[in-house]
Amino acid sequence: xxxxxxxxxxxxxxxxxxxxxxxxxxxxxxxxxxxxxxxxxxxxxxxxxxxxxxxxxxxxxxxxxxxxxxxxxxxxxxxxxxxxxxxxxxxxxxxxxxxxxxxxxxxxxxxxxxxxxxxxxxxxxxxxxxxxxxxxxxxxxxxxxxxxxxxxxxxxxxxxxxxxxxxxxxxxxxxxxxxxxxxxxxxxxxxxxxxxxxxxxxxxxxxxxxxxxxxxxxxxxxxxxxxxxxxxxxxxxxxxxxxxxxxxxxxxxxxxxxxxx
Amino acid sequence: xxxxxxxxxxxxxxxxxxxxxxxxxxxxxxxxxxxxxxxxxxxxxxxxxxxxxxxxxxxxxxxxxxxxxxxxxxxxxxxxxxxxxxxxxxxxxxxxxxxxxxxxxxxxxxxxxxxxxxxxxxxxxxxxxxxxxxxxxxxxxxxxxxxxxxxxxxxxxxxxxxxxxxxxxxxxxxxxxxxxxxxxxxxxxxxxxxxxxxxxxxxxxxxxxxxxxxxxxxxxxxxxxxxxxxxxxxxxxxxxxxxxxxxxxxxxxxxxxxxxxxxxxxxxxxxxxxxxxxxxxxxxxxxxxxxxxxxxxxxxxxxxxxxxxxxxxxxxxxxxxxxxxxxxxxxxxxxxxxxxxxxxxxxxxxxxxxxxxxxxxxxxxxxxxxxxxxxxxxxxxxxxxxxxxxxxxxxxxxxxxxxxxxxxxxxx
Numbered sequence: 001x002x003x004x005x006x007x008x009x010x011x012x013x014x015x016x017x018x019x020x021x022x023x024x025x026x027x028x029x030x031x032x033x034x035x036x037x038x039x040x041x042x043x044x045x046x047x048x049x050x051x052x053x054x055x056x057x058x059x060x061x062x063x064x065x066x067x068x069x070x071x072x073x074x075x076x077x078x079x080x081x082x083x084x085x086x087x088x089x090x091x092x093x094x095x096x097x098x099x100x101x102x103x104x105x106x107x108x109x110x111x112x113x114x115x116x117x118x119x120x121x122x123x124x125x126x127x128x129x130x131x132x133x134x135x136x137x138x139x140x141x142x143x144x145x146x147x148x149x150x151x152x153x154x155x156x157x158x159x160x161x162x163x164x165x166x167x168x169x170x171x172x173x174x175x176x177x178x179x180x181x182x183x184x185x186x187x188x189x190x191x192x193x194x195x196x197x198x199x200x201x202x203x204x205x206x207x208x209x210x211x212x213x214x215x216x217x218x219x220x221x222x223x224x225x226x227x228x229x230x231x232x233x234x235x236x237x238x239x240x241x242x243x244x245x246x247x248x249x250x251x252x253x254x255x256x257x258x259x260x261x
Numbered sequence: 262x263x264x265x266x267x268x269x270x271x272x273x274x275x276x277x278x279x280x281x282x283x284x285x286x287x288x289x290x291x292x293x294x295x296x297x298x299x300x301x302x303x304x305x306x307x308x309x310x311x312x313x314x315x316x317x318x319x320x321x322x323x324x325x326x327x328x329x330x331x332x333x334x335x336x337x338x339x340x341x342x343x344x345x346x347x348x349x350x351x352x353x354x355x356x357x358x359x360x361x362x363x364x365x366x367x368x369x370x371x372x373x374x375x376x377x378x379x380x381x382x383x384x385x386x387x388x389x390x391x392x393x394x395x396x397x398x399x400x401x402x403x404x405x406x407x408x409x410x411x412x413x414x415x416x417x418x419x420x421x422x423x424x425x426x427x428x429x430x431x432x433x434x435x436x437x438x439x440x441x442x443x444x445x446x447x448x449x450x451x452x453x454x455x456x457x458x459x460x461x462x463x464x465x466x467x468x469x470x471x472x473x474x475x476x477x478x479x480x481x482x483x484x485x486x487x488x489x490x491x492x493x494x495x496x497x498x499x500x501x502x503x504x505x506x507x508x509x510x511x512x513x514x515x516x517x518x519x520x521x522x523x524x525x526x527x528x529x530x531x532x533x534x535x536x537x538x539x540x541x542x543x544x545x546x547x548x549x550x551x552x553x554x555x556x557x558x559x560x561x562x563x564x565x566x567x568x569x570x571x572x573x574x575x576x577x578x579x580x581x582x583x584x585x586x587x588x589x590x591x592x593x594x595x596x597x598x599x600x601x602x603x604x605x606x607x608x609x610x611x612x613x614x615x616x617x618x619x620x621x622x623x624x625x626x627x628x629x630x631x632x633x634x635x636x637x638x639x640x641x642x643x644x645x646x647x648x649x650x651x652x653x654x655x656x657x658x659x660x661x662x663x664x665x666x667x668x669x670x671x672x673x
Contacts, residue, residue, distance in 0.1 A: 069453055071385075071387075072385075072387045072388065072453065073387075073388055073389070073390065073453055074385055074388055074390075075380055075385055075388040075390040075391035075394055076376075076379045076380060076383040076384075076385060076391070077383050077384065077385035077388075078383075093379060093383055094372070094373060094376075095371055095372065095373045095376045095377060095379050095380070096371045096372015096373040096374075096376075097370075097371055097372070097390060098311035098312060098372065099311075099388070099390045099450075101308075101311035102311055102312060102453070102454060102457075102594075103453045103454070105454075105456040105457070107308070107309070107596070110308045111300075111308070111311060111372060112299065112372070113299055113300050113301030113304075113306060113307065114298075114299045114301050114302070115299045116295075116296055116297045116298050116299050117296050117373070117374065117375065118297070119299075120373070121299055121300065121372040121373070122372070123372075202456050203456075204456060209453060209454070209455050209456055210387070210453050212452045212453075212455065212465050213387075213389055213449055213452035213453040214387045216389070216446075216449050216452060216465075216468060217386065217387050217388070217389060217392065217449070220392055220442065220446070223442075224438055224442055227437075227438050227441060228434060228435070228438045231335075231339060231434045231437055231438065232434055234339055234340070235338075235339045235430060235434060238339065238340055238341050239341070242341050
């Protein structure tokens with residue numbers, strides 16, 4: 001198998017039969033307890049009236065963004081973006097602040113609300129199965145998908161595949177590959193026959209949602225230094241000014257001492 | 262003054278301290294349950310709502326109402342407007358206790374409270390929360406240093422008090438810088454949620470909004486805290502000083518209002534003012550209660566010079582501004598839709614604070630009030646009455662001695 005430079009998933013909603021085998025495969029592979037999961041299936045359920053019935057569902061897990069917001073938000077740097085795609089979480093650094101859950105526009109990271117401090121409550125999310133992809137295997141969810149709704153490979157290749165599929169069946173697909181540019185691009189590409197919002201995907205622009213906050217953070221240190229310098233200047237100026245004043249009005253008459261302005 | 266004698270019988274076995282202690286005890290038990298069985302055992306926080314009442318009330322409100330400390334410290338030390346000195350110690354104490362309460366509350370809210378110090382060694386420079394964490398920890402230290410002379414005076418260790426005073430200026434400046442940073446970056450915390458926070462509140466200028474409103478909140482808090490403690494401890498009210506603070510409030514609020522509506526116009530979000538249903542109502546509620554009414558009230562000299570009206574105005578402003586903090590951090594944040602076939606752990610997509618959650622906050626708040634009362638009773642927090650104050654103005658040519666004036670020797 002050729003080495004993959006940018007691990008990516010491609011999901012085709014027209015192929016998903018909502019069997020949820022991927023959820024089981026993921027939990028088995030990653031040893032996830034029965035009451036939790038790293039994958040869930042999103043969708044609108046049944047639409048329309050007989051005989052024109054329609055339904056759409058989507059396998060939802062970490063989008064492995066190119067500019068991850070969880071990573072941007074985490075105060076202690078518990079997240080790491082591998083150069084070849086996956087966004088990895090390191091529980092050893094996590095302080096449990098749950099800011100990543102707030103930051104993620106897809107609502108992916110989740111938290112062990114049922115664990116005390118002895119068990120240790122952590123964030124959990126899809127890891128892209130590094131134990132498999134680093135050994136040339138597909139992620140568990142992809143390997144188990146019976147209809148090839150989930151595929152895995154090189155990002156550029158999968159994009160090509162996706163657009164080729166749209167070109168072959170322009171009547172079937174919406175002419176857009178979600179994740180190509182959304183939130184600055186993701187490593188999870190989605191093809192769909194229903195509007196993406198019906199699959200539970202947020203409407204995001206090509207700039208990552210962390211853009212403004214990162215820009216503001218860049219200004220913090222210069223601002224702090226500048227503001228500190230200004231305050232020091234004001235302090236010195238006021239001190240000089242009031243010392244002069246006090247020297248002039250030497251004999252202190254308690255009642256009338258002028259208040260420095 | 263007469264105050265020394267009148268305080269003690271009132272405070273000795275009042276009903277208030279007992280209630281406060283009981284609330285603290287309850288909060289302690291609830292917190293223990295949380296530590297053993299997890300956050301989910303006592304709160305309604307969920308996959309969809311990682312942050313709830315604790316963050317809105319304890320963090321956002323707690324930090325905002327503690328902003329009086331840096332305002333008065335800056336005014337007295339940096340601008341040397343010495344007449345505000347009687348407000349200095351109580352304001353610094355309020356701020357110190359406020360931040361302490363924030364820190365304690367975060368220890369309940371964090372999943373790994375024992376790792377809170379990781380923020381000091383593992384830095385992710387793009388994280389707003391890191392900035393807030395570092396600033397709050399440092400500022401707590403600064404406030405402890407600023408308040409230490411009062412403690413030392415209380416124990417009659419005058420040398421130590423004076424020692425700290427020699428080096429107070431850098432800490433005051435650092436305190437103002439740190440306050441500016443984290444008061445504003447509390448707003449920046451929401452910058453990462455342009456897709457979740459309603460456009461009436463989300464703006465790249467959130468940090469500016471937060472800082473401006475924090476100034477008005479700080480001023481109102483000083484008025485509230487002076488008024489209440491003057492009633493409870495039956496001491497004189499510095500109405501002439503509060504009048505001056507209250508005079509500044511309409512100016513600050515006007516700037517804040519202009520910024521707010523100016524930004525909405527600039528971003529083209531004015532259309533949401535009347536079309537967003539509940540969000541529009543919440544927005545107007547916070548503007549009318551927090552900005553418009555106090556701005557009108559405090560413009561009248563009659564209001565500013567009447568203790569009751571002054572207190573009422575401050576409370577109205579605080580209610581409106583606290584609503585603003587709740588809006589930004591909770592009410593106006595849209596969380597992922599329940600569009601999923603939900604696994605059990607995600608099943609709760611609505612959030613309403615549970616009683617234990619509120620009890621924890623209430624207990625921590627009670628501890629703060631009790632600590633303030635004890636400090637006010639046993640430490641020279643309010644002991645800068647006419648004699649002390651005027652002696653100081655006349656006798657201290659050097660900078661920085663404002664906090665260490667002699668405690669009247671006849672205090673006992």
